Amino acid sequence: MFTTVSTPEADETCAYCGSLIFDHDPICVRDCDDGCGSPAYFYNYACLSAHVDENDLTAGNACEWSPGE
Structure with missing residues (x-):
């Protein structure tokens, strides 16, 4: 898998x-899943943070860290 990087207009x-x-x-985001x-x-x-919060994009994702693993 690869992604082409380009500068936006x-x-x-x-x-x-x-x-x-x-x-x-600017921040560029891709949904690579x-x-x-x-x-x-x-x-x-x-x-970006407001977009993530308003669309509940952290729910169910790997947004926790277990330092013992």
Whole structure:
């Protein structure tokens, strides 16, 4: 499996707030458990965090750490 990396267009907008991503520190996210589909771009970590919270994307995922394992 491999993923092609490319730079988004200058007018790419945030998947959460709709702002131009290059106005701040853009984040690119792919769902690689689902065939590494198209990337989603976020304006910054706050938009990514809000998107994750609002869509309950941590439920049922491996978001816990067991230091003894």
